[in-house]
Every structure is written in C-alpha cells, then in structure tokens.
Amino acid sequence: MGGRELLRILYIEDDPTAREYIRKGLSEHGYAVDVAEDGKSGVERALRDPFDLLILDVMLPDSDGFEVLRSLRAKGVHVPVLYLSARGDVVDRIQGLNLGADDYLVKPFAFAELLARIQAVARRSLSEPDDGRLAVGDLVLDLRRHAVERSGRSVELTPKEFDLLEYLLRNAGHAVSRAMITEKVWGYGFDTYSNLIDVHINHLRKKVEQDLGPKLIHTVKGVGYMLEDRSKAGEGE
C-alpha cells in the first residue's frame, strides 16, 4: 500500500478502552488518528483541522452522533463519516444514512471490518473508468457490454455474479468484508447470511478461475475477500 497519502482520521468515542485500542490499531495501519471524547470537542477539532474521515460513535455523553454530524454539515464540513453504533437500530441506520453518513457499523465489529470500510469510504471518490472496463490481470469486465472475459475467453455470469465481480474489481487490491458485499451487492442491511457470500464467491471462482488462469479472488482471513493479481508479484498461493 505504498505511495498512499496519509489519511487523517478523527475518531469521536466516549469509551476510553475502545478509543485507545482503535486509535492504536489504526495508527499501526498507517493512519493519522486524532481522538475526541465527546460531541462538543469533536466538533471543535473537526472545524479546526481538515480531516479525511470522521469515525463517529452514535451514543455520546453530551449529544448523539447525529447531532454532531448535523452541526458539522450545517457549518459546511463535508468530510466522509463512518458511524459506529451499539444499537444496530434500523431507525438509527436510516437516520444516519439520511444525514449523509457514508457507512454504518454495528458494535461489536471485527477490527478488520472497520479497516475494510475505512478504505472503502476513502476510495469512494474514485472516478469511473474512462473506457467502461474494469480489469485485473487478464480478467476484464466490460460495464457497457455487460460482459466478462478471462484471457480473451468469454465468461458467462448470472446478473448477481456480474455485480459481485464488479464490486470486487472496483475494490481490487483491497479487502472487502462479507457484510460489505451483502450490503453493496445485494443491498440489504441484515448481515445474518454473510456466510452465504462464501457460497456465491465459490461459484464465481469456479467460473472465472477454473482452468482459465491463476487465482484472483483471495480469502482474507477474518475479513472477507480481496481480488488481486498476485501472479506477477510472485506471492501467489
């Protein structure tokens, strides 16, 4: 992940244990993390310094996370926001996303899940490919023709398999969690059947990998999957 610009994150969280561990974990992954323990100081920090991402606990001692976001948006701060909530409430979720939060994560979550989502939010501004083609190695997905080719040979996919591959390609080189795939590809908030994603991935693997070339869809332990061409780097499994 060299050459990546240092991402500045403001983490607003009242629980000191969570605050310290997450801060430490994110720092170890090369993020510059500032922390605030309540809504008021969080808003002050966010107004003083430019951040690339805000991680916001929904339940804060002095105000709720929605208030924080509302007052920041009212003051013209349009930094991407990732919500954390212990409630997993549907209404919370709807409210958060309506207010312009970029993502939403229910506690307790795996740290790897948080990392994957931070990367996804940070990448969100990526532009569309000019030629409508997404490619990794010899795998090419043509958005305009809605067609997939591996080493020049056409691959027949069901519509959902196509969407899944498109999502993996758009996040190529980055791990995406099963929950993220469920939400983004199937469009549902509930994550009960995120393990069913494994089955879909296996079916997709059979179609795009078997006999057609080196392994492209890799399992990332404890997180989910990552599409990457590792054959050239010489680190193929």
Added chain:
Amino acid sequence: MRRSVSIGTRWTLRYTAALLVTVSIFAAYTYSQVERRTERDAELHLELQVKEIVDAIRDSWPTAPSVIDIIDRNIAIAESDLRLGVQIFDPKGRVLLKRGSLAHQDLGLSGKLRDRGGGRVSYEADFGGKYRYLVMEMPADNCFVQGALYTRRFVRNARTVRDIYLYSLPILLLLTAVLGSLLARGSLRPIKEINRTARRITGTHLDETIPTTGNRDELDDLAHTLNDMIASIRASVRRMQRFSANAAHELRTPLNAMRSRIDVTLEKQREPEEYRRILGEMAEEVESLSNSVHAMMRLAQSEAGLQPEQRVPVEISSLLGEVVEFFQPLASDAGVRLSLQPADPVTVPGDPSWLHQLFANLLHNAVKYTPGGGRIDVAITPAEAWVEVIVSDTGVGIDPEQASRVFEPFHRVAGRREAPGVGLGLPLAREIARAHGGEIVLESAPGSGSSFTVKLPTVSADA
C-alpha cells in the same frame, strides 16, 4: 393522596339534580293544569246555579216566594262547601232581591253590563278574596240575575296540589339522594374490587385474576377485558423471562469456554505463534458471540414492530426472486432443487430488508433440513387484502408436537446440534411477519416435508 369527589357522590348529586328539575317541571305543569281546570269548574258551577235561578224566575216570576225558595235552596246546597250569593236587579240597577252569604256585600252592577243592555257577562273581582261573577239578563222579565261564587275553595284545591309538591319535594330529593348513593355504591363495588385486584398485580405477581360476575354487563365485560390483558401481559413477561434465561445461557456457554481457554493459555509461557493461533480462535468465538447478540437485537427490534418510516411498498414476487436467487448456489451445492413459481406482482407495505430476512430465514431453514435430491418450492398466492407465500420442502419434516415450538426463541429440535445464534431464525421470521400484521403457519409431518405459509396483508393496517 389528594382525594377528589368520588364517582358515587357525583352520580348521586347528578341524578338528584336531574330529579329536581324533572319534578319541578312536572309540578309546574300539573299546577297550571289544575288551576285552569279549577277556574273552569268554578265557572261551570256558577253558571249552573244562575241558570237554575233564571229558569225558576222565567217560570214563576214574580210569584216571588217560590223563586226565593229555589234560590235559598240552591244557596243552602252550595253553602255546604261553597259560598254563593245571588242578587236580582232591575234595569236601573236597583236591587230587587239579595240572598245568600254574600248578601251583606254590595256587589253592585257594573256599568259595563248596563251599557251592553243584555245577554250575559262573566268576570272576576276581588273583595278580600277572589269572586267569580256571572250576570244574566232576562229581557222578558225586565231584570238581571247576578250570581257570585267565592272561589277560594277551588283555588285551595289547586293550592293543595301545589303544596303537596312543595312539601314532598325535599323528602323526595332526600330519598333519591340516599337511595341513589346506595345504588351508586352498589354498582361501583365491582370497580373497587377490580381496583383492589389490579393493585395486587405487579410485574412479578401476575397470577391474580379479577373476579367476574358472569352477568355479561359492562363491568363484567371490563373485568373480562382486564383479565385478558393481564393474561397477555403474563404471557409476554413469561416469554421475556424465558428469553433472557435462554439468552444468558446462550452467551454464558461460549464465554465459559473462552474463559477457561484464556486461563489455560496464561498458565505458562508459550510461543508467540501459539498465542497468535489462540487469539485467532478467540476472535472467531467473539465473532460468533457477536452474531448471537446481533440476532437477539434483531429479534427485539422486530418484536417492537415496524416504525412508520420503515414502511414502503415492497413488491413481493421480485423480492422473493432475489431471495431465491441468493439461496440458489447454496441449494445447488446441497443438491436441492429450489424453484419459485412465477406470479403476478403484488405489493406489501413493509420494510424490504426485514421481509428479505423473513424469507431468507425460511429458505435457509428449508435448505438445511432438505437432503440432496429433494426440492423446495416457493409459491405466491394473492388473495383479497392478503398475499400468501408458501415455502414447502421435501425435507425431514417435524412432528406436530415440535412444530408448534420451532417458533420459540432458542428452541432446538431434539437431537439436532446447532451453532450458537441459530435457534432464532424462525422466531425472527415470525416476529417480522407479525410486525407487518401477518402470520406464519407451519404444516409438517415427519418424513413428508414441511410447508411454511406466510400471510401478509397487502393493505396497511393503520392506513
């Protein structure tokens, strides 16, 4: 505690007041009727007397004695309970004859009568009491007959009626108040009883029932309604107690395992690689605990019902298409044929994500319990105001006794080991159906598969 006026007292005051008003109106009406009637009676009586005298005069005037006899006799008869006076005038107003107890009074003859010069006239005058007069002209005999009746007795009749009302009213009101308050107290006694029982009922003490009288009146209805309410609260408290006991057990078991795992690990120095492996396994344990907690939270949310902002039109056949497609790879891996019968679009007001979860849970259950070579069919049957979705499988089935319990949280079918967090799929499906105003029914028999019927209203219940 501030005590306001009791319902019994208020009722008593109210119907006492109501009675006062009713009786007053009735008394006033009766009195005015009696008074009018009395006046007419007096007038008729006087006319009868005067006519008789006039007839007598016509027959025998001026042979005075017989006329005087008749007059005296009439006066005598009348005097027994009335006072009657008779005068006979000539046209110039001179008194020719004056008899009766009024004779000492100069009744005079009104100028008015003289001016009229004939016929009859009736009037009233006051000479220390009300008198009614009737004067009749007798042109043939060239005289006037005047009768006067002291009407006090008639007036007294009317007064008596009035007095009866006046004197009896307070007694009547008092009696009404006493009886009313007794009645009110009597009819409020069941309410007191209900109140006393309700006070004894608390979150932990829900076994009380309110005594019912069985006579199907409003209070009995109220008692029944409250008993039903208590019963449903009792049931839901029991359900919650069972749920939290089960949930605690569900969480304690893996926590215990982790605890001992940690203790054993800490007992001696280990290689970093071993720590890494153990921590990795711990993370998986925590993950599965998180899943259990998530599942419980979802169940609690759906039990709380749909929030109004969640309700949007959801097209069921395309939603089912997506769910079936989602499960298709799992089913094909298991060698199970999963198919959705084509159906016309039908819309249900609800939360698409919840409904997705509902059908996903049913399909997951079906795939899990259907051996390879079997099939799962999903059919949509629209009905008026409802849509039925039937998920039927050729799986292992379940006996009717167990069938009723598969919707209970944490219930596990005997002999089947499940991962933690599972055991909430079907309860969640049912709660979601109920949150949408619908229901799920399971029909099953061992060996012949199961069939879940989801009934959902196509019109919003609160619309």
